[in-house]
Amino acid sequence: xxxxxxxRELVDHAEGAYLHLKDGxxxxxLTGGVGVLNHGHxxxxxxxxxxxxxxxxxxxxxxxxxxxxxxxxxxxxAQILPGDLNMSFFPNSGAEAVEGAVKMAYKYHRxxxxxxxxxxxxxxxxxxGSGGLTGSTQNRFDFPxxxxxxxxxxxxxxxxxxxxxxxRGDVYALLIEPxxxxxxxxxxxxxxxxxxxxxxxEKIILVFDEIYTGWGKTGxxxxxxxxxxxxxxxxxxxKSFGGGKSSISAFITREPVFRKAYDNMSDALMQSxxxxxxxxxxxxxxxxxxxxxxxxxxxxxxxxxxxxxxxxGLERIQKSHPDYVEEVRGSGALWGIFLSGGPRLxxxxxxxxxxxxxxxxxxxxxxxxxxxxxxxxxxxxxxTLNGRSPLVVGPPLVAEPADMERxxxxxxxxxxxxxxxxxTRFLKEKVSSLW
Numbered sequence: 001x002x003x004x005x006x007x008r009e010l011v012d013h014a015e016g017a018y019l020h021l022k023d024g025x026x027x028x029x030l031t032g033g034v035g036v037l038n039h040g041h042x043x044x045x046x047x048x049x050x051x052x053x054x055x056x057x058x059x060x061x062x063x064x065x066x067x068x069x070x071x072x073x074x075x076x077x078a079q080i081l082p083g084d085l086n087m088s089f090f091p092n093s094g095a096e097a098v099e100g101a102v103k104m105a106y107k108y109h110r111x112x113x114x115x116x117x118x119x120x121x122x123x124x125x126x127x128x129g130s131g132g133l134t135g136s137t138q139n140r141f142d143f144p145x146x147x148x149x150x151x152x153x154x155x156x157x158x159x160x161x162x163x164x165x166x167x168r169g170d171v172y173a174l175l176i177e178p179x180x181x182x183x184x185x186x187x188x189x190x191x192x193x194x195x196x197x198x199x200x201x202e203k204i205i206l207v208f209d210e211i212y213t214g215w216g217k218t219g220x221x222x223x224x225x226x227x228x229x230x231x232x233x234x235x236x237x238x239k240s241f242g243g244g245k246s247s248i249s250a251f252i253t254r255e256p257v258f259r260k261a262y263d264n265m266s267d268a269l270m271q272s273x274x275x276x277x278x279x280x281x282x283x284x285x286x287x288x289x290x291x292x293x294x295x296x297x298x299x300x301x302x303x304x305x306x307x308x309x310x311x312x313g314l315e316r317i318q319k320s321h322p323d324y325v326e327e328v329r330g331s332g333a334l335w336g337i338f339l340s341g342g343p344r345l346x347x348x349x350x351x352x353x354x355x356x357x358x359x360x361x362x363x364x365x366x367x368x369x370x371x372x373x374x375x376x377x378x379x380x381x382x383x384t385l386n387g388r389s390p391l392v393v394g395p396p397l398v399a400e401p402a403d404m405e406r407x408x409x410x411x412x413x414x415x416x417x418x419x420x421x422x423x424t425r426f427l428k429e430k431v432s433s434l435w
Contacts, residue, residue, distance in 0.1 A: 095125025
């Protein structure tokens, strides 16, 4: 990241959608904390909730005491989620939520099934289990992982059917991101309903991973909730669930799934979330307030407001710079700009350099644009390491439409300089920084 100059300047403070640097610069943060900061930096209500908790010297959770925060958070989630998604568990990170969901699915089938299906582009974490379930191009080293992982093509219902047929009666779970934030792909309603039907017929536990896209990011509270009566067996969430201050995640399951897996005295403590930090008091109190804000301030509606600026603006920029912008894709306050161009020689460098990265040219093009946006326009963006490595526009949901207009003007001015100039300047800066 220091290739862009990030980290060389010190941040004095951050508020809303802006970073205020020690040198006086005010930088528009379009990264949204990579999904963590839907509430922006230091939301006053989030700060107040944590301050109250500390001021009143509340007791942190312990398994032998009843936690009103744990109970309230679980209750609130049950009220806002569809169907009978009403049993919640609160680990620390998204990867732990995924692993808890998978573990429960395996236990649901009493260990008699041994295959789990995941998509070819999914990103589910970097632990040994969640890392194996991740189909991203980031994985360049084969760590040991859980057995029985089978891959299907994202969004391809026939690919799912073929995987199920090949492992008939042995699939215990199917894990899918309804909206893939790392690649800017999303599942059609037909695909999601088709997968739901297959999983119901085959008694497969269907897990929707909305760790990044939850709490309004794409224009609905969770992406799958735009489709009425579509309910997974398990939902995972994290990132902005903690209001930008709390490291907390959740997996929420349908009550029959939980009861079959763990609802007995001998198995209750086998649940993956029976850790000493499970449902930590200040973390759950923070998440309660984060959920309240997302609902009361209509974060899904705010994302749609940003969409009404970003969608036509990015499409206009694509038409103005067709040699450099191959495609724009997204929804709500989460968009990917797929950049193209740059010398083909960089493809050879990517193929034969120690990096062995077929996306090297694409990444360098994105880097050069990000570098110019940051240094010339005080706009902070990033690109993903998965798929075609798009430049990502994922602002906090407290950002205003005027902030998006400012970004669009900056991007248009940056691309107007031409990629050859941007790349040359970026590579010169990179090489000179090595000496």
